[in-house]
Amino acid sequence: MGLHLVGGISSAGRAVPPLDGRPLLIDRAEGPWLWDRDGRRYVDTALGFGATILGHGPEPVIDATTAAIRSGSMPAFAHAGEEAAASALAALTAPLTSVVFTSTGSEAVHLAARIARVATGRGLVAKMAAGYDGWYDDVTLGQAGSAEALMRANSRPRRGGTLLLRYNDFEDVERLFAESDDIAAVLIEPMLANAGCVPAAPGYLAHVAAVARRHGALVISDEVLMGFRLRAGLTAPAEGVEPDLATVGKAIGSGFAVAAVVGRPDVMRAAEGAGVRAGTYSGNPVATAAVLATLAELKAADYPALLARGDRLRAAIVAAFAAIGRSVSTSGFGTVFTLWFADRAPTTYAEAAAIADAELTRRWHLALRRRGALVMPFPFGRLYLSFSHDEPVCAELASVVAASAGDLDGA
Known part of the structure; x- marks a missing residue:
């Protein structure tokens, strides 16, 4: 926490847990990528909370x-x-x-x-x-x-x-x-x-x-x-x-x-x-x-192509968890969606509140962060895709998810 900035942030959405005792501080952004102060690169899925649909710095x-x-x-x-x-x-x-x-x-x-x-x-x-x-x-x-x-x-x-x-x-x-x-x-x-x-x-x-x-x-x-x-x-x-x-x-x-x-x-x-x-x-x-x-x-812009890439990513995420015996689901669209640690996505807020798992979502955030991807650490968080998330970037993100799917218990 900073000495002068209240809570260390100006908007509550920026609150993310520390990893190995270090807070996340972003140094720069370009296209689908973010770099932290240590020079490590991440695939970004927060994208300014949806504000950078063309990618960072078009x-x-x-x-x-x-x-x-x-x-x-x-x-x-x-x-x-x-x-x-x-x-x-x-x-x-x-x-x-x-x-x-x-x-x-x-x-x-x-x-x-x-x-x-x-x-x-x-x-x-x-x-x-x-x-x-x-x-x-x-x-x-x-x-x-x-x-x-x-x-x-x-x-x-x-x-x-x-x-x-x-x-x-x-x-x-x-x-x-x-x-x-x-x-x-x-x-x-x-x-x-x-x-x-x-x-x-x-x-x-x-x-x-x-x-x-x-x-x-x-x-x-x-x-x-x-x-x-x-x-x-x-x-x-x-x-x-x-x-x-x-x-x-x-x-x-x-x-x-x-x-x-x-x-x-x-x-x-x-x-x-x-x-x-x-x-x-x-x-x-x-x-x-x-x-x-x-x-x-x-x-x-080619919206249908981006939406299709996002839907393929959603399917790949579900498949990655299924491969280790865990049922998950997603809700939303190819450009903005939420992962649920349940076999069926909610259709009402009451259902969403009942299955939201803050601790599991936090662990998923940390597991992906260790392997080079950033997702929101909140149970009602969203994954955004931008037009800069091309096929290779989506493939990298899917690979990170697959590699980290089994890490949730230890994140």
Whole structure:
């Protein structure tokens, strides 16, 4: 732990256990690789928590952002890059073609909820239990690992203007609107990624959207994590949902601090009036240069090939454990998935919480780290793949997993 940095880190997600008494400190990153302060190289599967889908330091993005820095990184006034980046983003998220940039995903969710409240004149926003929609006060209610996420009480959990909705429970959304007529929006997630990549049940999200609209509420798709993860655009439409608003981040900026709210123009007009917004760094030249360069790369990227590589890796992981007589499973997609030390992946958060094994996950992290791969050490953690994870890199990662599968008892 540092003398001055609280807890030794600025974001809780960076907390990893020491290995042989030494903390993990990263010195540099490139493509699918990370190097620690001792010069050891690792295959990276955390990838900035999903922010570096092109891999670390993609040259077109570095070139664009370097030029933006040299041109002056922080004018107080509007600059042409803002509209250019908004136009590029809107082209990939249509019909959500009105854009407001923020610096973080948490800000984007906060702003989207504010816009929904102003647009509807209502005060409440419902979010998915065990979902992660940022770290601001009200919306932290019911995050994975909390008691509220299981929704075992008779009354619906509430904090301030936020209510919880049980994911993949078709009847609970009907109950939600029967209980209140002051719901401005339902905040959906295409997958409960931070609860271990629990996928939406077939038709569930479309059902939530239909019920919400029947009762005059808006639909916000939080795609800070899942946006641009499966295709160059939003994920919700693939689940049969056309949201009114969506939040994006991570993948749109290749690791630079940028996120955005995108929405229907008629709804987003609220952001021009009573929907107060500000932010010194929102839409700054470096961030918007990163967006422009990243989106150009993603438009040309071969998503099906990457997803296929990821699915083959998932199968190889399951096979490696099966070879030593241990049953494991995975949930998610080829570009983001979770390993479960169980023979069946969970379909609800309750199932995920029941089979999550913090100690076994920690040992798996340490076993892989000894052999040159980095995975999140948390039971609801995820493995990400980037476009820099080509066949040889995936083969190396599969080899590391196979070699370490039998090490868990001694890690």
